[in-house]
Amino acid sequence: MQVSVETTSNIERRMTIGVPAQEIDQAVEKRLQETARTVRMNGFRPGKVPMRVVKRRFGDSVRQEVVGEVMRDSYVKALEEKDVAPAGWPRFEPKTMEEGKDLEFVAIFEVMPEIEVGDLSQIEVEKMTAEVTDKDIDKMIDNLRRQQATMKSVKRKSKKKDTVTIDFKGYVDGEAFEGGEATDHRLELGSGQMIPGFEEGIIGAKAGEDLEIEVTFPEDYHNEELKGKAARFEISVKDVEEPQLPELDAEFFQRFGIDAEDEAGFREEVKKNMERELKQAMSAKVKNDVVDGLLETTEIEIPAALVDQEIDRLRNDAVQRFGGQMDPQQLPKEIFEEQAKRRVKTGLLFQEIVKANDLKADPEKVDEKIREIASTYEQPEEVITHFNSNPDQKAQIESVVLEDTVVDFVLDKAKVKEKKAKYDEVIQAAQQQQG
Template sequence: MSAIIETLENLERKIVVAVKWSDVNAEFDKRLKQTAKKARIDGFRPGHAPLKMVAQMYGASIQNDVLNDLAQAAFNKEIVEQQVRIADLLRVEAVENAEQDAEEFKAAFIFEVLPEVQLADLSALNIEKAVATVGDAEVEQTIEILRKQRTRYNRVEREAQNEDRVIIDFEGKIDGVAFDGGTSQNYPFVLGQGQMLPEFEAGIIGLKEGESKDVEVTFPEDYHGTDVADKTAVFTITVRNVAAAELPEVDEQFAKALGIADGDVAKMREEVKKNVSREVKRRTDSQNVSAVMAALREAHTFDLPRSLVNEEAGRLAEEMKQNFVQQGLDAKDLQLPLDMFVERAEERVKLGLILPILVEENKLQPSDEQIKAIVNEFAESYEDPQEVIDWYFADRQRLNGPMNLALEANVVDFVLSKAQVTEKTLSFDDVMAAQ
């Protein structure tokens, strides 16, 4: 007769299993004899100590192991026979009033089960799908960015103006007293890019190399330097150098600098378009993945196993610590509160319960051709694409990343094909500004 599974709260369950003492004693005797054969006890050759002495030294430990093992085996048997989907075993408790001389040893197993997930009606989902196009204007905008990245600055003797790079000395005082961070020498920056406060930059425009000027600047209330926030300072500024920006021409040399061996400008534009299109697709795809996953989470309501949420929160905390370490911070002893990660952990756990069912019921597993296509796409941006492809396929585990991306794409495409979708056309700037 199967043991009764008791419902506690939410997804917690309890089952009491029983093991016959006769089975416990038989297994105990068996293990005691096995231990005796190897036991090293002073005054006796290995394996020749009296069984009673071995029992005195190791008996308690052996019995504890036997009770744990047989109770666990009984629990596992019940779980299999009753087809229970366990999320995690929380604890094992002694059963009160279980007499030592009774026929059975009893133990209570408290565990969490996985929730029953019924897939929502996907046709009822409302999803906003991001779309964007890459045309000549976007290509030209990108080329202009690439030109600015290769800007050269040439010294000029005229007055400073926006887009010039200036090198200055400055000293700031509040009520006639210098303050921390308010003084610098040979400080370079480009006018008109918002690197300095507007009043500060405005005071420099019109000055020539060697000229000085006192400029009054009021710091904003939310200025990051709390000691000077909402205060007015007078900066004495001396211009040491004024340099005008010179952007490279879009010519053969520029094309070669971008990796076009023969310097063909038309080829360069095609290459820029291909790269920008790939990046725009990657970013819009990322937004659409987020939109689909959010819609799936919102459409399903069920209890989450707290053990899985806590485990995922711990994993996220560890990831953040590793990120800190990679940034050069000493974070090995940092204790991050798990509450910081619970919400995100709940989102991950919920999707982790929904997606396998969605994939299985709708046969969304990726094909070998899909995985290979993603690997080929990865390889395109490398100097030797075939070398990259060979590297991936040399070890099946390396294909886990491309396989997961293909699976994710299948899920997104399937959900969008069923849901009520509204397309939102994004500008190139919006796409590139998205995190």
């Protein structure tokens, strides 16, 4: 077998492989003999079909099948011979396949890129720090109560947090516009669902009142024809409802899976959950900044095969989130392409930093991470035992800890600027990066 490798780009290789005709012919002959022993043909007893008849009937298809297998097997042997690690399966291009001649074909494939990580000292990271205050807990509990609230119609003037049922019709330059009309529309005042000035114009109105308000569409409004335009709305207030918040009692606590005896106990559990969420959000924000910095400082060409694999994973994840009722391949790959490229680049960069600096997942931090996860369950000891007795599950935790180790390594060398923030600001910043 003759093998030559040509470098056509940083990550693409063209491997030309030659296989002697004798090897192909012997394999074809052996396969035809096996076929002759089992084939059934009219006019011949089983196993007695003459070889010339078998060859005439099956020769071309058997040869094609054998050549395909030889190309795959020869390709694998050639990789070992040349010590080349592909990033995905190749594309085969036959050059000569004629009977009696040596087989020659080209395997075109990608290899893992050689990565030179950029200057880590040029990476800038904003590290947000915050604490969960009593005010934050009050706000969270108020939100939880409002999620469980019932609504009651009232005769008084409407105010923020009330829900109004309205009919409305909008006009621009004296003409009604498309999409500016609704009947029995329910709207929470102060929620920011409508354009600026709309909800504020309803505050103070009672059920049964008709009113007109004048507002201006924002310059960044999604409808090009309405951007920056002044508008007049005719509004009929049909109902005003105020939320009836549930009592802070055992029944309410249980709705959120919290077994507390009183409000103080409930607040403590809410605080623990908020602190855990805050810690995760701060960590996610820092990690995202680190990844952004690495991608900005390091040029990296990625194999298309790895991107396609990641796209398939993202497709499957998306289908699972929405109930798993469709073929993932029906989802357009373009939807996931940018996210897949970012993930692949990040993974390769992290691997290179781990390899170049001999980083390891600290066993103590792995145990700490398992305890942290277990603390969110009713039987934490059982969860800890599960992870420690399941190598695959524990390996996933080790992988997470190793990523954290890479982030810490980069932070030691990067320009880190701390910024004091509020709980809501940190949560919102992390959510915006994920979105």
